[in-house]
Amino acid sequence: MTQIFDNPADFADEALDGFVAANHGYVARVDGGVVRSTEVPAGQVALVVGGGSGHYPAFAGLVGPGLAAGSACGNMFASPAAGQVYRVAKAANAGGGVLLSYGNYAGDVLHFGQAQLRLNAEGIETRTVLVTDDIASAPAEQIGKRRGIAGDLTVFKIAGAAAEAGLSLDDVERLAVKTNHRTRSLGVAFGGCTLPGADAPLFTVPAGQMSLGLGIHGEPGISEHPMPTASELAALLVSRLLEDKPEDAGTRVVAIVNGLGTVKYDELFLLFGKIEKLLDAAGLTVVEPECGELVTSLDMSGLSLTLLWLDAELEQYWAAPADTPAFRKGNLAPRARRELTGPDEAAAEELEHTTAAAAAVGRLAADLLGQVQHVIIEHEEELGNLDAIAGDGDHGIGMRRGVDAAVAAARHALEQEGGASPSRVLTAAGEAWSERAGGTSGALWGSAVIAAGLALGNRDSYSGGDAAAAATAFVDAITELGKAEAGDKTMVDALLPFRETFLNELDAGTSVADSLAAAAAAAQTAADRTADLRPLKGRARPLAEKSLGHPDPGAVSFALISERIAQHIKAELARPEPATSDKAQAAGQGAQND
Numbered sequence: 001m002t003q004i005f006d007n008p009a010d011f012a013d014e015a016l017d018g019f020v021a022a023n024h025g026y027v028a029r030v031d032g033g034v035v036r037s038t039e040v041p042a043g044q045v046a047l048v049v050g051g052g053s054g055h056y057p058a059f060a061g062l063v064g065p066g067l068a069a070g071s072a073c074g075n076m077f078a079s080p081a082a083g084q085v086y087r088v089a090k091a092a093n094a095g096g097g098v099l100l101s102y103g104n105y106a107g108d109v110l111h112f113g114q115a116q117l118r119l120n121a122e123g124i125e126t127r128t129v130l131v132t133d134d135i136a137s138a139p140a141e142q143i144g145k146r147r148g149i150a151g152d153l154t155v156f157k158i159a160g161a162a163a164e165a166g167l168s169l170d171d172v173e174r175l176a177v178k179t180n181h182r183t184r185s186l187g188v189a190f191g192g193c194t195l196p197g198a199d200a201p202l203f204t205v206p207a208g209q210m211s212l213g214l215g216i217h218g219e220p221g222i223s224e225h226p227m228p229t230a231s232e233l234a235a236l237l238v239s240r241l242l243e244d245k246p247e248d249a250g251t252r253v254v255a256i257v258n259g260l261g262t263v264k265y266d267e268l269f270l271l272f273g274k275i276e277k278l279l280d281a282a283g284l285t286v287v288e289p290e291c292g293e294l295v296t297s298l299d300m301s302g303l304s305l306t307l308l309w310l311d312a313e314l315e316q317y318w319a320a321p322a323d324t325p326a327f328r329k330g331n332l333a334p335r336a337r338r339e340l341t342g343p344d345e346a347a348a349e350e351l352e353h354t355t356a357a358a359a360a361v362g363r364l365a366a367d368l369l370g371q372v373q374h375v376i377i378e379h380e381e382e383l384g385n386l387d388a389i390a391g392d393g394d395h396g397i398g399m400r401r402g403v404d405a406a407v408a409a410a411r412h413a414l415e416q417e418g419g420a421s422p423s424r425v426l427t428a429a430g431e432a433w434s435e436r437a438g439g440t441s442g443a444l445w446g447s448a449v450i451a452a453g454l455a456l457g458n459r460d461s462y463s464g465g466d467a468a469a470a471a472t473a474f475v476d477a478i479t480e481l482g483k484a485e486a487g488d489k490t491m492v493d494a495l496l497p498f499r500e501t502f503l504n505e506l507d508a509g510t511s512v513a514d515s516l517a518a519a520a521a522a523a524q525t526a527a528d529r530t531a532d533l534r535p536l537k538g539r540a541r542p543l544a545e546k547s548l549g550h551p552d553p554g555a556v557s558f559a560l561i562s563e564r565i566a567q568h569i570k571a572e573l574a575r576p577e578p579a580t581s582d583k584a585q586a587a588g589q590g591a592q593n594d
Helices: 008-022 082-092 106-121 140-145 152-164 169-181 230-243 265-281 312-318 345-352 356-388 395-414 422-437 439-456 464-482 492-507 512-532 541-547 553-574 582-593
Strands: 027-030 033-036 046-053 070-076 098-103 126-131 183-191 209-212 223-226 252-259 290-292 301-309
Touching: 008 027, 008 033, 008 046, 008 070, 027 082, 033 082, 046 082, 046 106, 046 152, 070 082, 082 098, 082 106, 082 422, 082 439, 098 106, 098 152, 098 169, 106 126, 106 422, 106 439, 106 464, 126 152, 126 169, 152 169, 152 252, 152 301, 152 312, 169 183, 169 312, 183 230, 230 265, 230 301, 252 265, 265 290, 265 301, 356 395, 356 422, 356 439, 356 553, 395 422, 395 439, 395 553, 422 439, 439 464, 464 492, 464 512, 492 512, 492 553, 512 553
Parallel strands: 046 070, 046 098, 098 126, 252 290
Antiparallel strands: 027 033, 033 070, 183 209, 183 301, 209 223, 252 301
16 A cells, blocks of 8 residues: 555655655656756767656666666656657757657557657657567567566666667667567566555455466456465466567576565565576576566565576677666766756747748637637537447546647747747647647647647748648548557548548649538548447457447547538638738638639
């Protein structure tokens, strides 16, 4: 039971603040997480890791020379928002590019993916390596679907050492991929963990039983077994991992026995001794092992075994020195303290030179977000009820949280002297949407809004072609991040017909306003047709039968939004205004002249 707190809602932030206070020599606080507080050589690759809080030493405890350059830290067991990842990576970047690495969980994939798109768009080359070491979460032939658990450490350590050695982003990424490919983990639980302020654990294990194949976010195992002796448990873990070893495995392995929160070190050492003997009997040499708490789950009673099959290259980087608050190996020379930069100068420069046309389109973008907010407020309950049929019923409230934050952020951006471009307005709005809404919907909408803003940029004039580019960027961001396709019963089923119709109408010479109206109608028809589909993605997938006969809530909300935007654009262009109005010139020129 987690008992020390003032307000459970503030637990993660206050714990992180205290961690930084206790480790000033290693880390500095930035909005969204931590970065190294010591100097980083110019041109060095920045390894940025992260995930939900509650897993210490992962992830913030692994920031320091020889390991991570920064860690994005989400709420308890929740992915950090895309904006948090972006800000941490931006602060950690030393000019050599960024490698993002984290466990393969849907929320993390979406939010880190959104941050990666934004970083790359700004010229900061960014790659991703997912950790997929948990053999219980998918069969070997579907290794890309496996979760990341304690095997995070092997991937982070070798990637961090490679970056510290001055290797290129290509080589750091290659080594991280290789390490992940050669890492396997399996965990067991004897009892669940309890979130701060909760009065019961997330799951329980019957007396005399053990849960096999647990996750690190309080997920129960995939099966229950009679509680074994230490020797039986060691044999179970070792045999399962050896059965799943990579095809190019050698005979030298790193063995990591990881405690998940309440198993005492004496017990972990006892188990490790038995595991080491079994590995030796299997003809394997254990190289520089680890035994202790490395990736925890609050107060979960459980443990895991990780094996990394080494080759000569990986062994070199596993053995390399590292110096972090929670993981130390070898010796490194002391580093001078780092001076963290203030607000991004490039962003300030862009604000100072916003064109008149861009300022007008920026105001229009904020107006359109206000219209989206009105639509969501009107239909919040309806969307929630629709989502509750085969989901968790939070689509309406999630969209409301996201758009409320987006509208506030957009209005704040407009307060800058000289106005703000659509790039600035929509980037601020998308980041706020992602952080406030959370979850899959928040990540997708936040990413799409930002992508549309970046496509619009800060130009001297705008035309229908810019509207087409923004629509394309919006849709591409969602399809690239969410990986959904037509027929999966998601928002994509309405998005794709919207984009196709809009682009076709523009190509035929139709005005922007009329093209939007036609596209919105196509989106509505497509959303209605999702009632006949079975969900192949998302939380509704396990309840496919209940979903039949009801349209997808994400597709419905997008259709409602697109209809309102089309109506608003048409009304704006029909409004009589002086010919010199910059708003009419910027927003309407392409629609009226194309």
